[in-house]
Amino acid sequence: MHELSITQSILDIVSEHARRAGARRVLAIQLVVGELTGFVDDSIQFYMDMLSPDTLAAGARLAIRRVPAQVRCRACGQEFGPQELNWACPHCAAVGGEIVSGREFQVESIEVE
Amino acid sequence: MNRPTRIPVVQGILSANDQIAAQNRELLGRHHILVINLMASPGSGKTSLILRTIDALHDRQRVGVIEGDIASSVDADRVATRGIPVVQINTGGQCHLDAPMVQRALTQLPLDQLDVLIIENVGNLICPVDFQLGENLNVMIASVPEGDDKPYKYPGIFVAVDAVVVNKVDLLPYVHFDMTAFCKLVAGMNPDVRIFEVSCETGQGIAGWARWVAEQRQPWAKRGQGVT
Numbered sequence: 001m002h003e004l005s006i007t008q009s010i011l012d013i014v015s016e017h018a019r020r021a022g023a024r025r026v027l028a029i030q031l032v033v034g035e036l037t038g039f040v041d042d043s044i045q046f047y048m049d050m051l052s053p054d055t056l057a058a059g060a061r062l063a064i065r066r067v068p069a070q071v072r073c074r075a076c077g078q079e080f081g082p083q084e085l086n087w088a089c090p091h092c093a094a095v096g097g098e099i100v101s102g103r104e105f106q107v108e109s110i111e112v113e
Numbered sequence: 114m115n116r117p118t119r120i121p122v123v124q125g126i127l128s129a130n131d132q133i134a135a136q137n138r139e140l141l142g143r144h145h146i147l148v149i150n151l152m153a154s155p156g157s158g159k160t161s162l163i164l165r166t167i168d169a170l171h172d173r174q175r176v177g178v179i180e181g182d183i184a185s186s187v188d189a190d191r192v193a194t195r196g197i198p199v200v201q202i203n204t205g206g207q208c209h210l211d212a213p214m215v216q217r218a219l220t221q222l223p224l225d226q227l228d229v230l231i232i233e234n235v236g237n238l239i240c241p242v243d244f245q246l247g248e249n250l251n252v253m254i255a256s257v258p259e260g261d262d263k264p265y266k267y268p269g270i271f272v273a274v275d276a277v278v279v280n281k282v283d284l285l286p287y288v289h290f291d292m293t294a295f296c297k298l299v300a301g302m303n304p305d306v307r308i309f310e311v312s313c314e315t316g317q318g319i320a321g322w323a324r325w326v327a328e329q330r331q332p333w334a335k336r337g338q339g340v341t
Binding site: 005 | 129242
């Protein structure tokens with residue numbers, strides 16, 4: 001459900017930057033979405049189709065780059081990608097650590113003309 | 114502009130929410146109020162924990178509550194029986210609270226008369242954690258009947274909270290829940306997290322939890338000294 005308000009925020013950001021650039025229309029929107037956030041690609045696309053027709057972003061291609069979770073092991077300092085059921089470090093077997101990436105949720109760039 | 118041009122944006126999609134959350138945090142900080150964002154799945158005991166916390170803190174801290182629900186005011190009605198300030202937010206279907214909703218609710222609370230504000234988020238383990246409200250502490254409840262595998266399924270919230278309250282421990286004899294494995298897993302994902310084992314039914318563990326909440330407010334209270 002919250003992808004509706006999220007998609008509106010994306011459109012606001014995109015429209016603002018497109019206007020500032022003097023663009024006639026937005027061809028593509030590149031998002032970055034971390035694995036640890038709760039945002040669903042299909043759902044964002046669905047609401048984009050619904051909300052964008054009267055905006056500069058009407059018909060824009062939505063590309064989503066997923067960023068996998070990366071954790072820095074507290075014990076040995078090496079970085080690893082936790083698997084769904086396994087947060088143990090593959091190097092030293094200690095469990096967990098500091099999250100290095102996976103919480104991103106950004107508009108990375110737009111393509112305009 | 115005719116040829117396709119790529120414009121770097123690099124802007125957080127939730128930046129508008131985060132800015133209002135920062136305003137909320139600033140306003141509440143000025144009133145030296147400790148703000149707890151309480152998250153959990155439906156039926157885990159959020160309102161029961163709030164009631165227990167109010168009772169345990171009543172002679173030490175003045176507590177206010179914001180109740181977030183998709184619909185109805187049954188939770189706010191329960192809290193109001195304690196005679197403390199409470200505001201109900203109905204999100205109208207939205208699965209989480211956001212900073213603008215909390216901003217509006219704050220205008221209905223007597224901020225000068227509060228030490229601790231507990232915000233009960235909508236029952237959900239996924240989206241609430243992505244939306245800052247202006248809180249100082251994020252706390253989640255994991256209840257025993259939900260099972261000990263929740264950290265695997267919802268890592269996003271377990272890595273983001275300051276404390277996990279394990280509720281309904283009075284049901285441990287009847288439900289499969291490996292407390293040792295659960296605590297080890299949670300501590301592994303989030304080494305600084307505090308874990309409290311409580312039962313809102315029997316009151317077990319509530320004193321320790323309430324003591325921790327009161328301790329968390331100390332920095333705010335001290336900052337308040339000398340300020341009129």
